[in-house]
Amino acid sequence: MNRNASRILAALFGVLAVTLPFFAGDYPLQVARNIMMYMALAITWDMLLRSGQISFGIAGLFGIGAYSAILSVIRAGMPAWFSILFAAIFSGVVAFVIGFLILRLRAMYFSIVTLALGEIFRIIIHNLHDFTGGPEGVVIQKGVIFGGNANSLYWLVLAGLAVALAASFWFEKSKIHFALTAIRNNEISAQSSGIDIFRWLLLAFVVTSAIQGLLGGIFVQSYGFATPDAVFSADFTLLPLAMALLGGVYSTTGPIFGAILLGLASEWLKLKIPYGHLVVYGIIIVIVILFMPQGLRQLVRRTSHSADGRSA
Amino acid sequence: MLKIQNLDCGYGRMKVIDAVNFEVGAESVGLFGPNGAGKSTLIAAVMGMVRPWKGSIELDGKRIEGAETHVIARMGVALVPQERELFPGMSVQDNLILGAAYIPHAKDHTSDQMEQVFSLFPILKERRTQYAGTMSGGQQRMLAIGRALMSKPRLLILDEPSLGLQPSIVAEVFEVLKALKSTVSILVTEQNVRESLRAIDRGYVLENGRIVLEDSAEGLKTNPHVIKSYLGL
Numbered sequence: 110m111n112r113n114a115s116r117i118l119a120a121l122f123g124v125l126a127v128t129l130p131f132f133a134g135d136y137p138l139q140v141a142r143n144i145m146m147y148m149a150l151a152i153t154w155d156m157l158l159r160s161g162q163i164s165f166g167i168a169g170l171f172g173i174g175a176y177s178a179i180l181s182v183i184r185a186g187m188p189a190w191f192s193i194l195f196a197a198i199f200s201g202v203v204a205f206v207i208g209f210l211i212l213r214l215r216a217m218y219f220s221i222v223t224l225a226l227g228e229i230f231r232i233i234i235h236n237l238h239d240f241t242g243g244p245e246g247v248v249i250q251k252g253v254i255f256g257g258n259a260n261s262l263y264w265l266v267l268a269g270l271a272v273a274l275a276a277s278f279w280f281e282k283s284k285i286h287f288a289l290t291a292i293r294n295n296e297i298s299a300q301s302s303g304i305d306i307f308r309w310l311l312l313a314f315v316v317t318s319a320i321q322g323l324l325g326g327i328f329v330q331s332y333g334f335a336t337p338d339a340v341f342s343a344d345f346t347l348l349p350l351a352m353a354l355l356g357g358v359y360s361t362t363g364p365i366f367g368a369i370l371l372g373l374a375s376e377w378l379k380l381k382i383p384y385g386h387l388v389v390y391g392i393i394i395v396i397v398i399l400f401m402p403q404g405l406r407q408l409v410r411r412t413s414h415s416a417d418g419r420s421a
Numbered sequence: 422m423l424k425i426q427n428l429d430c431g432y433g434r435m436k437v438i439d440a441v442n443f444e445v446g447a448e449s450v451g452l453f454g455p456n457g458a459g460k461s462t463l464i465a466a467v468m469g470m471v472r473p474w475k476g477s478i479e480l481d482g483k484r485i486e487g488a489e490t491h492v493i494a495r496m497g498v499a500l501v502p503q504e505r506e507l508f509p510g511m512s513v514q515d516n517l518i519l520g521a522a523y524i525p526h527a528k529d530h531t532s533d534q535m536e537q538v539f540s541l542f543p544i545l546k547e548r549r550t551q552y553a554g555t556m557s558g559g560q561q562r563m564l565a566i567g568r569a570l571m572s573k574p575r576l577l578i579l580d581e582p583s584l585g586l587q588p589s590i591v592a593e594v595f596e597v598l599k600a601l602k603s604t605v606s607i608l609v610t611e612q613n614v615r616e617s618l619r620a621i622d623r624g625y626v627l628e629n630g631r632i633v634l635e636d637s638a639e640g641l642k643t644n645p646h647v648i649k650s651y652l653g654l
Contacts, residue, residue, distance in 0.1 A: 294508035297502050301569075
């Protein structure tokens with residue numbers, strides 16, 4: 110695919126995404142909202158992955174964001190708008206603090222600790238009954254954002270996605286890209302080239318966590334309630350991960366394609382095979398990872414690379 | 422330039438470097454010794470990758486022991502590590518750019534430095550858009566040296582640059598080191614003593630973590646111990 114074609118395609122997608130509420134019904138709009146939410150999470154997961162760090166903590170930071178947003182509205186009377194921003198800041202600060210502790214870890218150890226931290230956050234929320242509402246969760250009684258208007262909520266999620274996309278492009282086009290790729294490729298060479306590994310990892314971790322928190326805030330505002338099981342659901346970790354792997358990692362486009370395909374496939378399967386769609390869904394992921402370890406993006410790259418005549 | 426005094430270091434409870442005194446001035450210095458002598462550990466200590474137990478490491482009079490690796494790199498010490506020294510998923514050109522991009526005193530001179538590296542290793546210019554990981558071992562070693570030079574180092578450290586390379590490439594690498602001698606201080610560890618003696622001014626022999634010999638290149642060439650153990654005559 111040449112550059113102009115992909116630009117036009119991206120612009121078309123953009124226009125379609127923004128104008129969707131004007132012609133799509135409630136159901137497609139809801140599906141699109143879901144896909145965009147997971148797409149944004151998949152992008153943030155990939156952004157950290159570019160440094161070689163595999164996080165299983167998406168749901169944890171998403172949940173932190175969700176709870177900080179809803180509790181700031183209910184307990185502190187914060188305006189809904191501001192609570193979403195607060196969710197991002199709060200998750201970012203949490204990531205900054207735990208980043209200091211865990212970003213010395215690598216590979217499996219980092220992954221397991223992020224998984225555990227997510228679970229710890231969930232348990233804390235679960236048990237701080239008086240403040241968080243415990244396992245039953247909390248509901249926003251009045252002052253729901255946009256009065257619950259479905260179109261506005263759709264655009265709100267789209268705005269969240271736009272933030273993730275912008276951050277991802279920033280990561281791709283700036284010096285951060287070099288630093289993270291170098292760290293992923295070879296830490297010893299990266300250090301000896303003057304790269305402060307810890308600082309770049311911390312930056313990536315804080316930025317991605319803040320966006321995950323922002324998305325949690327958007328999620329909770331658009332549904333008006335939060336329970337520990339709903340916002341710390343493993344889905345928020347596993348689906349974005351599967352989408353990024355399916356689409357192809359280390360890029361912005363991979364998670365986008367992965368999210369669209371997997372999101373649509375799961376909706377379609379849900380209708381066709383109400384009992385057992387998750388099995389088929391799982392099989393699709395297994396097949397793709399077995400035969401296209403670099404994801405669907407690999408197909409696109411293969412065709413475009415054979416054209417530029419590299420003498421590899 | 423580099424001055425190491427009475428240095429002890431190791432891993433866990435095992436001492437690998439034992440009371441080493443060592444110096445590199447405006448010259449090219451070799452560090453020889455068999456496998457397991459502690460050459461790479463000594464380099465790792467200089468680069469801040471292994472924390473010394475005792476003693477001092479000075480760079481131009483500033484103590485650097487215990488400093489972080491990236492800080493030492495920014496002070497003008499460039500390392501060509503023993504293996505897996507590249508960013509395989511990046512192009513040759515990007516590997517070179519990366520060598521300078523995070524070094525404050527080098528990043529504004531990227532294109533000049535790159536021209537210089539290309540003149541030392543013309544093959545890199547030819548292959549500049551190729552992925553580093555797809556090149557031959559010798560080309561990868563040249564790229565690793567090129568990348569280290571991109572940072573405009575004052576001290577260039579090479580850990581066994583001849584390892585795993587065919588003789589003609591080894592000779593080429595040492596020719597380049599010889600040419601670089603006038604512009605940068607060099608510290609090179611080697612097991613291939615014969616080849617490297619042509620490129621260095623002075624050398625140390627490290628055995629079981631201790632410096633057992635220190636002499637000029639000429640002196641080492643005629644030293645009975647060196648001849649017997651390292652030159653195999």
